[in-house]
Amino acid sequence: MTTARRDTYTPETLLSVAVQVFNERGYDGTSMEHLSKAAGISKSSIYHHVTGKEELLRRAVSRALDGLFGILDEPGANRGRAIERVEHVTRRTVAVLMDELPYVTLLLRVRGNTRTERWALERRREFDHRVADLLKAAAADGDLRTDVDIRLATRLLFGMVNSLVEWYRPLPGGAGDREQVVDTVVRLAFDGLRTGH
Amino acid sequence: MTTARRDTYTPETLLSVAVQVFNERGYDGTSMEHLSKAAGISKSSIYHHVTGKEELLRRAVSRALDGLFGILDEPGANRGRAIERVEHVTRRTVAVLMDELPYVTLLLRVRGNTRTERWALERRREFDHRVADLLKAAAADGDLRTDVDIRLATRLLFGMVNSLVEWYRPLPGGAGDREQVVDTVVRLAFDGLRTGH
Missing domain, CATH: 1.10.10.60 (Homeodomain-like)
Structure with missing residues (x-):
């Protein structure tokens, strides 16, 4: 340190x-x-x-939450077919997560023992719901497969995206595999690993 | 408690x-x-x-690891095309994770401060490598899309699967959405959310 x-x-x-x-x-x-x-x-x-450590926590998780909620105001999240909007939000969520890695890591580890933590958890759930709503809209458009439950799919999608805080580390030079990670998440989530379809 | x-x-x-x-x-x-x-x-x-808490930790993570490595000895993990084998291993990993939820949760949270923790981390990596090898074999068969890096895809796949410890809770009756979770993970990972391909 x-x-x-x-x-x-x-x-x-x-x-x-x-x-x-x-x-x-x-x-x-x-x-x-x-x-x-x-x-x-x-x-x-x-x-x-x-005023104390709780204020530092609030500032830190606010930075992560502002980054995430900012995505929902972007044109790409508000124009076009729902499936394109959800893809945009997924892509940008991965990017924000990498850009604000320590802040989002902290946000994802918040446990709910203090008022600030409970507020952070509530905001996180709100973000998840907004994305789930987009996925529902994409399903209503007929652009999502009908044999998966949207709530479950949302959780798995976030599970995959959020796992980045456990293993993603920026390359020393600062350049690197950033775009590759974003593309791979989107390919895997929307089109899957299997070839030939 | x-x-x-x-x-x-x-x-x-x-x-x-x-x-x-x-x-x-x-x-x-x-x-x-x-x-x-x-x-x-x-x-x-x-x-x-x-002898102490470290022995309890070793027994607990061993139970999780035995469950996971047991999968690799199953016929479904050793016969047929690599893509079918990797799908079998994914399906069974999700099932073991749900069956042994507290034990796998502990395994995934191990940090590496003691000898037992470092051993557990090493065994986890070994399991991940075995699955990555299966994915490589599936790629060599031409059954995986060529525009994703296998190591990255393995991490994201495990990220999605392992996220279950954060949100999956068995239903009170013991019955329930178990099969649905297994099916959804496999569908999402191999064929993606998008319809129409």
């Missing part, structure tokens, strides 16, 4: 350190002492920026 | 209680004290059965 110098500290870098510590130790297992040590600044300096 | 009576205690029920506590508190966060309280028996009674 890097130790930042006090004079270069901003709320943004504090947030980034906090998210790293939350992901390593779990939110419940993180104390202000841990945050202070990881950030290399005193607890009172942290309290200068935020 | 149920409190079992001392005179009805068996290594099997102790294991089942331990897995529940490990999944709730995390393995690192569980002490022999926690296990003793949850099981309703003294620590010395637990030590009568096992």
Whole structure:
């Protein structure tokens, strides 16, 4: 863990350190002492920026949620056939997940012990419902196979997408397999692995 | 959490209680004290059965791993075209995951801080490699689409399958949507959500 110098500290870098510590130790297992040590600044300096660790959690999961809900306002999520819109949302969800990896990781690990966590879980469910609605619309258009339950399919789709937080790591150069991951998720989810259809 | 009576205690029920506590508190966060309280028996009674919590972890993840590796010895995993074998393994992996839900949940959450955890991670990787090999064989047969990277596809497939531990809960009656979940995973993974191909 890097130790930042006090004079270069901003709320943004504090947030980034906090998210790293939350992901390593779990939110419940993180104390202000841990945050202070990881950030290399005193607890009172942290309290200068935020009211406590719950505020840091709220800011961190808000960043992830803003990224995700932002997708639903994009033209690609609102124009064209439902199947194209759901494909756009899937593609962009994978991209946001990779762009905001530590923030989305934290969001997906939230457990519901505090008010902020329960709010985050509620917002996550809301996002899932919005995507499930798109899938339902695609089914009504006749563009989805009729032998799968949409709710179950939504869960499996998110299961696949969200699994990225467990194994995806950006390449050292910053370039790389990003587009490949996005394309593979969309191909697998919508057309499957099997050839010849 | 149920409190079992001392005179009805068996290594099997102790294991089942331990897995529940490990999944709730995390393995690192569980002490022999926690296990003793949850099981309703003294620590010395637990030590009568096992050398400590790491032995309970080893037994628990072994049960999950035995279930998973057992699949690879089944006729369906060894006969026929590779694509049929990989489909069999996927179908059976989902079934084992549902049958052994707490044990597989624990296996998937193992972090690698102890020798037993590192061994479990190694065995998981071995299982993943065996499935990736089957997928490669299916690709060599021309039965898998050529525009996805097999390693990436394997990860996404397992991501989807393993996500079940996060949301699948058996129905109260014990009957239920089990077959539907298995079928949906296979349909989604191999043929995708989209209709009309």
